[in-house]
Amino acid sequence: MGANVRQDAIEGIVSTRYALNRVDFRKTHLKDQFAIQVFNEHQQRQRLPKPVFKALHKTIKLGQPLDPAIADAVANAMKDWAIENGATHYTHQFQPMTGLTAEKHDSFLNPSSNGILAEFSGKELIKGEPDASSFPSGGLRATFEARGYTAWDPSSPAYLMDHPNGSTLVIPTAFLSWTGEALDKKTPLLRSMEALSAQALRIIRLFGNNEAQKVFTTMGPEQEYFLIDKHFYYARPDLLHAGRTLFGAKPPKGQELEDQYFGAIPERVLAYMAEVETELTRLGVPVKTRHNEVAPSQYEIAPLFENSNLATDHQNLTMEVLKRTADKYGLACLLHEKPFAGINGSGKHNNWSMSTDVGENLLDPGQTPHENAQFLVFCCAVIRAISRYGDVLRMAIASAANDHRLGANEAPPAIISIFLGDQLNDIIEQIEQGGAKSTKHGGLFETGLSILPKLPRDAGDRNRTSPFAFTGNKFEFRAVGSSANIAGANTVLNAIVAESLDFIASDLENAVKGGKALNAAIQDLLPKIIKEHKKIIFNGDNYSEEWHREAEKRGLPNLKNTVDCLPVVVKPQTIELLTRYKVYSEKELQSRYVILSENYTKTINIEGQLTAHIARNLILPAAIRYQGEVAQSATALKSAGIDNPAQMELLKTLVGASAELQKSLASLEKVLAHHAEGDAFSHAKQMRDSVLPAMIEVRKAGDKLESLLADDLWPLPTYREMLFSK
Numbered sequence: 246m247g248a249n250v251r252q253d254a255i256e257g258i259v260s261t262r263y264a265l266n267r268v269d270f271r272k273t274h275l276k277d278q279f280a281i282q283v284f285n286e287h288q289q290r291q292r293l294p295k296p297v298f299k300a301l302h303k304t305i306k307l308g309q310p311l312d313p314a315i316a317d318a319v320a321n322a323m324k325d326w327a328i329e330n331g332a333t334h335y336t337h338q339f340q341p342m343t344g345l346t347a348e349k350h351d352s353f354l355n356p357s358s359n360g361i362l363a364e365f366s367g368k369e370l371i372k373g374e375p376d377a378s379s380f381p382s383g384g385l386r387a388t389f390e391a392r393g394y395t396a397w398d399p400s401s402p403a404y405l406m407d408h409p410n411g412s413t414l415v416i417p418t419a420f421l422s423w424t425g426e427a428l429d430k431k432t433p434l435l436r437s438m439e440a441l442s443a444q445a446l447r448i449i450r451l452f453g454n455n456e457a458q459k460v461f462t463t464m465g466p467e468q469e470y471f472l473i474d475k476h477f478y479y480a481r482p483d484l485l486h487a488g489r490t491l492f493g494a495k496p497p498k499g500q501e502l503e504d505q506y507f508g509a510i511p512e513r514v515l516a517y518m519a520e521v522e523t524e525l526t527r528l529g530v531p532v533k534t535r536h537n538e539v540a541p542s543q544y545e546i547a548p549l550f551e552n553s554n555l556a557t558d559h560q561n562l563t564m565e566v567l568k569r570t571a572d573k574y575g576l577a578c579l580l581h582e583k584p585f586a587g588i589n590g591s592g593k594h595n596n597w598s599m600s601t602d603v604g605e606n607l608l609d610p611g612q613t614p615h616e617n618a619q620f621l622v623f624c625c626a627v628i629r630a631i632s633r634y635g636d637v638l639r640m641a642i643a644s645a646a647n648d649h650r651l652g653a654n655e656a657p658p659a660i661i662s663i664f665l666g667d668q669l670n671d672i673i674e675q676i677e678q679g680g681a682k683s684t685k686h687g688g689l690f691e692t693g694l695s696i697l698p699k700l701p702r703d704a705g706d707r708n709r710t711s712p713f714a715f716t717g718n719k720f721e722f723r724a725v726g727s728s729a730n731i732a733g734a735n736t737v738l739n740a741i742v743a744e745s746l747d748f749i750a751s752d753l754e755n756a757v758k759g760g761k762a763l764n765a766a767i768q769d770l771l772p773k774i775i776k777e778h779k780k781i782i783f784n785g786d787n788y789s790e791e792w793h794r795e796a797e798k799r800g801l802p803n804l805k806n807t808v809d810c811l812p813v814v815v816k817p818q819t820i821e822l823l824t825r826y827k828v829y830s831e832k833e834l835q836s837r838y839v840i841l842s843e844n845y846t847k848t849i850n851i852e853g854q855l856t857a858h859i860a861r862n863l864i865l866p867a868a869i870r871y872q873g874e875v876a877q878s879a880t881a882l883k884s885a886g887i888d889n890p891a892q893m894e895l896l897k898t899l900v901g902a903s904a905e906l907q908k909s910l911a912s913l914e915k916v917l918a919h920h921a922e923g924d925a926f927s928h929a930k931q932m933r934d935s936v937l938p939a940m941i942e943v944r945k946a947g948d949k950l951e952s953l954l955a956d957d958l959w960p961l962p963t964y965r966e967m968l969f970s971k
């Protein structure tokens with residue numbers, strides 16, 4: 246046993262050995278594992294009567310309603326498959342407004358006159374009725390009418406989640422109130438995809454595409470995360486309960502040597518990654534990339550892109566598997582946006598595009614002028630959308646945790662702008678002047694029918710500081726937080742682009758109806774759009790002070806934190822937009838406003854309480870003990886007739902620092918005890934304006950004591966230990 250919990254943790258790390266060969270690719274090939282836990286097309290085809298399979302497939306591919314008559318057959322096949330693979334229970338999994346996933350398990354067993362039978366009906370597959378009263382509804386539902394229901398989403402396949410004793414059949418669902426309002430994140434996402442599809446189809450029809458039946462948004466999310474040893478994790482109340490450290494002095498070595506990014510991956514971490522990837526592969530998540538990230542002990546995992554609905558479900562699954570696999574390797578996976586102050590936090594790069602059901606990427610510049618024109622129309626729609634509704638997009642990524650990251654010169658600032666890259670930017674500028682005739686890098690554009698150019702596929706250059714960057718054939722939204730459910734950001738993105746596509750389609754349709762050639766109509770419209778909205782384009786360094794000043798001059802909003810963003814949820818333009826495309830009802834938006842405000846308040850309140858607890862019950866006692874030791878030794882020296890001014894100085898410094906801690910702690914406790922009058926938003930505001938600053942003061946005093954106290958008395962695992970013990 247060490248002298249304290251921290252030394253015990255170090256002892257545990259040194260002495261524990263983990264089984265690092267839980268998966269062995271010499272014996273199992275990943276490609277043979279893909280989607281074996283999923284009731285996918287292959288399983289459906291094998292197990293369903295042909296007409297049932299056909300009907301189900303149509304539902305899945307085109308989002309058409311499922312014929313209830315076939316539901317029993319689908320449910321039965323699903324159940325047989327699940328039970329053969331060790332399942333005892335099924336669950337309707339949904340994504341409540343907490344941002345996590347939720348599930349309640351029901352057994353397949355049903356009593357009948359012939360004893361107990363394993364059953365699963367179409368009705369049970371299609372609809373569930375969990376008690377919704379304990380999920381946030383923001384006033385959408387009073388507790389006395391607690392019923393909510395879950396509705397099967399056939400476009401996201403059911404899968405088996407293994408546990409040590411067997412397996413559970415997981416059915417992805419939407420979560421609605423009894424009166425039909427969305428209580429979850431999936432429903433609005435699906436609605437936004439519908440909205441975008443309808444408008445995008447109008448555009449591609451103008452270009453003569455009568456083949457595609459649907460346009461999907463596609464998404465590939467890159468997930469950053471930290472791994473620290475579990476022994477440390479459990480010795481830090483702040484990590485355990487708030488997901489981030491609320492204290493911690495700067496370590497002697499941080500990320501300044503830049504030796505971590507793409508560096509060699511430690512063995513234990515690599516073994517962990519191998520198991521995560523195997524699990525995810527079996528669950529049908531197309532994981533692709535892994536590497537070390539910039540901060541010490543920070544890593545990244547990225548899948549291949551999929552349609553946004555599936556990608557969102559798979560992203561939630563990825564976070565879950567990352568977290569639960571860590572335990573087996575004695576690790577804790579931190580998904581928080583800013584677990585450690587002073588070193589980079591974690592984000593989730595959200596790569597986004599639009600694609601037809603026959604697989605044409607609408608943001609791919611293509612090879613011919615014709616494709617170029619269509620690409621430029623879609624591209625201008627995105628530019629216009631971000632310019633008009635940048636604040637709504639900013640709101641969609643706001644959270645107490647992400648506030649620590651945005652604008653901290655490690656992630657994009659809170660100002661939303663678009664990076665196009667030199668070439669595309671040059672073309673956009675030429676179109677604004679009345680037509681593009683040459684590329685920046687020499688050579689002539691193919692002009693042909695129109696004066697719209699032939700575009701090179703790869704824009705080439707990169708800009709890591711931009712929140713929203715064109716990267717060759719997709720946009721990369723980089724401001725999303727690492728712990729967020731990506732549904733929120735993508736719902737807004739789809740909705741605002743749908744609005745611009747609607748605007749453009751109407752204009753072009755009218756012009757064509759009036760006898761104008763499509764290309765002429767495009768050449769009239771695009772320069773206008775660019776003139777009006779080019780203020781959103783910025784290709785320089787987004788971290789610089791100049792950009793902040795320039796953005797202000799351009800009138801771009803700079804919503805610095807969550808509380809600044811909250812009013813955007815219910816501002817008239819937001820409501821008008823999101824209700825027009827039936828993505829949210831006004832009532833649903835009002836409820837989100839309340840839920841997001843309450844989430845913020847609860848998060849900061851928990852952090853405030855934890856800060857006070859750690860300061861009072863861990864740091865202060867250690868400080869007083871050390872003070873006592875130093876005082877005792879000083880008295881002993883004095884009585885031995887030895888003069889030691891340095892030791893007296895130390896004692897004074899210690900007493901001063903402890904007093905500072907006590908004083909700031911008293912202020913924090915005072916603001917925590919004070920409850921703001923008024924609605925959910927005023928509470929959130931009080932948290933930002935009173936509690937957060939008081940927490941920062943306590944932390945400063947605590948971190949100072951960390952640098953002063955005897956190492957054996959310090960009660961919390963330090964940054965140095967947590968970030969560098971691998």
Ligand code: ADP
Nearest residue numbers: 463464465466547548549550596597598606719
């Ligand atoms: P990085 O941005 O780190 O260089 P990549 O260029 O490899 O990484 O791509 C990052 C992510 O973008 C991957 O998940 C990839 O599947 C995804 N992606 C590629 N094309 C598209 C697309 N058309 N729509 C959405 N995501 C895409």
Ligand code: MG
Nearest residue numbers: 467594596721
């Ligand atoms: Mg990227």
